[in-house]
Amino acid sequence: MPGRLHLGAYDACEFYVYHHLDEIAGLWSQLERSGTYSPFQSLAWAKALVDAGTQHAGERQQSVFVVGFVGAKPVVILPFTLQPGILGMRLAWLGEKMSDYNGMIVDRSYAAIMPRGLICRVVTMLRVAFPVIQAVHLIRNPVGSFDMEQTREPGATVTTAEFKSHAVTLEKDWEKLYAGLRSGKSRQRLRSKLRSLAKQGEVRFRQVRDHSERAAITRRILDWKAGQLSANGYRNPFGSADSPSSVRKAIEGTIANPEGSGLRVFAMFLDGKPVAGMLAFITRDTFYYFVSAYAPELNGKYSIGVQLLVKTLELAARSQLKRYDFLIGDEPYKTDWCDTEIPLVNYSRPFSLRGRLICAGLAIRLAGKKLILSKVWLNNFARWMLKARQKPDKGVQIRADSLVLGLFGPNQSNHTPQITTAKYWPKTPEDA
Numbered sequence: 001m002p003g004r005l006h007l008g009a010y011d012a013c014e015f016y017v018y019h020h021l022d023e024i025a026g027l028w029s030q031l032e033r034s035g036t037y038s039p040f041q042s043l044a045w046a047k048a049l050v051d052a053g054t055q056h057a058g059e060r061q062q063s064v065f066v067v068g069f070v071g072a073k074p075v076v077i078l079p080f081t082l083q084p085g086i087l088g089m090r091l092a093w094l095g096e097k098m099s100d101y102n103g104m105i106v107d108r109s110y111a112a113i114m115p116r117g118l119i120c121r122v123v124t125m126l127r128v129a130f131p132v133i134q135a136v137h138l139i140r141n142p143v144g145s146f147d148m149e150q151t152r153e154p155g156a157t158v159t160t161a162e163f164k165s166h167a168v169t170l171e172k173d174w175e176k177l178y179a180g181l182r183s184g185k186s187r188q189r190l191r192s193k194l195r196s197l198a199k200q201g202e203v204r205f206r207q208v209r210d211h212s213e214r215a216a217i218t219r220r221i222l223d224w225k226a227g228q229l230s231a232n233g234y235r236n237p238f239g240s241a242d243s244p245s246s247v248r249k250a251i252e253g254t255i256a257n258p259e260g261s262g263l264r265v266f267a268m269f270l271d272g273k274p275v276a277g278m279l280a281f282i283t284r285d286t287f288y289y290f291v292s293a294y295a296p297e298l299n300g301k302y303s304i305g306v307q308l309l310v311k312t313l314e315l316a317a318r319s320q321l322k323r324y325d326f327l328i329g330d331e332p333y334k335t336d337w338c339d340t341e342i343p344l345v346n347y348s349r350p351f352s353l354r355g356r357l358i359c360a361g362l363a364i365r366l367a368g369k370k371l372i373l374s375k376v377w378l379n380n381f382a383r384w385m386l387k388a389r390q391k392p393d394k395g396v397q398i399r400a401d402s403l404v405l406g407l408f409g410p411n412q413s414n415h416t417p418q419i420t421t422a423k424y425w426p427k428t429p430e431d432a
Contacts, residue, residue: 004067007125011115013068013075015122017129021050024065027074034107038142039281039288040099044257045250046079049095052249063094064130066122075110078122087354087361088134091126098247100165100290100327101344102140120153120349127351135348135355137362140328143343153349155356161344162369166334167286167325174317178310181337190303190310197302201271205311208265208277217267218255221277222248224293231296233383251279251291263290266315268308270298276308286323287316309337330373 003023007015018024028043039045050063061081068076079094093102106114115121123136140161171177178187197203208214219241226236239245244252254263267277276294280287289312294304316324326334328344346366350356372378 005129007066007122007129010068010118010121010125013070013110013118015066015068015125017126018065018067019063021046021063021065024067024077027067028077028105031074031077031105031107034109035105036108036111037105038101038103039262039283040095040101041077041079041103041105042262044254044262045099046094048250048253048257049098051253052098052246064091064126065094066126068118068122070110073107075107076104076114076118077106078104078119080126082130082133085358087358088352089130089132090358091123091133091136091138093138093140095250096139098250100140100288101142102138103142120156120347123349124153134352135350135358137359138347140344141347143345155359156347156349157359157363159346159348159363159366161346162366162373163328163330164344165325165328165342166330166338167323167340167342168313168338169340170313170317170321170324172317172320174314177317178314181313190306193302194307197270197298197304197307202269204269205308206267206269208267214255214265215252217265217274217277218252218279220274221265221279221291221293222251224277224295225291228293228296233386235386255279266308266312268294268304268311276304278308278312280312282316282321285321286325287312287321288325288327290327 003018003020005017007017009015021028025043025047028046032043053061061083064080064082066078066080067074068078081092081094081096083090083092083096093099096102104119119138127133127136142165168181182190194203208217222238223241226238226240229236237245238248238251251263255265262281262283264280264282265277266280267274269275274295275298276292278292279290281290282288289309292305292308294308298304313324323340325342326338348359348362350359372382
């Protein structure tokens with residue numbers, strides 16, 4: 001196989017490094033058929049991330065794909081990048097903040113016998129092979145997907161991420177599920193708003209399947225979302241159609257993938273015109289709510305955003321899916337709807353003095369984020385400052401960690417969810 005570098009062995013598994021995704025596309029497709037992973041570790045999403053590209057310190061990041069074999073069979077793929085910075089090179093997950101869940105794709109049978117500390121051992125091998133790596137910083141790792149949170153390497157730290165993910169457990173009986181999620185008064189109020197909207201024209205909800213229509217509505221959703229975020233004082237990770245960010249390029253590239261990616265487009269229409277839309281991944285047993293937005297002029301009166309949310313919840317339940325995953329973010333509406341929390345952790349490990357400085361800087365930044373999020377007045381002040389700095393004709397600054405912020409405000413209801421903490425290992429996605 002061209003371009004691969006042998007890293008070493010760990011517990012009968014031989015590891016190799018590749019720098020080009022095309023070299024392992026066949027291996028990745030093979031592993032998808034027998035593997036366990038989230039949609040953010042699919043080949044289609046990886047291709048979109050690589051094609052979108054990102055830059056750090058003025059330099060383009062370099063992809064590093066580690067493939068583990070038992071005999072001739074690929075059993076695990078770990079997608080990394082080498083990210084340049086002022087203090088040196090840092091090892092990170094591919095896509096990093098553009099993915100809500102990071103990690104590896106692993107064969108189901110191998111996952112049952114996978115040795116403890118595999119990811120940490122692979123990181124050590126990479127440092128030996130690439131001494132230029134000063135530190136490793138792996139973010140948004142679902143607790144329970146591997147044993148990284150129990151690492152004992154010298155200097156390594158594992159901290160909780162600034163956000164969690166939230167999900168609701170679905171039932172086949174939609175009416176029973178909906179009654180448990182919302183009071184009768186809240187359900188009646190939403191139905192009344194839908195009837196009022198129907199007086200303005202024909203209301204339809206459907207999955208968008210036509211290729212050109214999918215692309216057009218995706219652009220509309222991202223434009224709505226960008227405006228919605230900036231109006232609420234949050235950073236816009238999408239850029240604009242004229243100046244797209246890396247995450248916008250990745251989303252539009254995934255939608256444009258003719259091979260299918262599992263990223264679906266749903267929309268509500270009023271007299272044939274889209275008024276709300278959602279991008280969502282669907283796997284064998286989970287609906288992943290990724291990005292949702294709506295026409296702002298209709299939402300206040302008709303709660304278009306909540307209407308779309310309820311329609312997709314109903315679709316997921318009636319399709320006998322087991323979970324509706326709202327993905328990363330601690331917005332009030334998520335805790336209001338959900339019954340499960342999925343903690344995420346960040347893993348840092350320095351390899352040098354410069355690496356310790358890198359990790360210290362990242363730790364300070366994370367602590368600052370947590371402080372701002374924990375204090376209402378600080379959060380409000382930060383949002384006010386951001387709105388004051390925004391220039392309408394130039395767009396707003398881009399930062400991908402605000403990807404899922406500010407979709408809806410708190411939804412008032414009599415529902416008080418019983419929250420459980422999940423140790424999350426996603427099931428295998430179906431082909432789109």
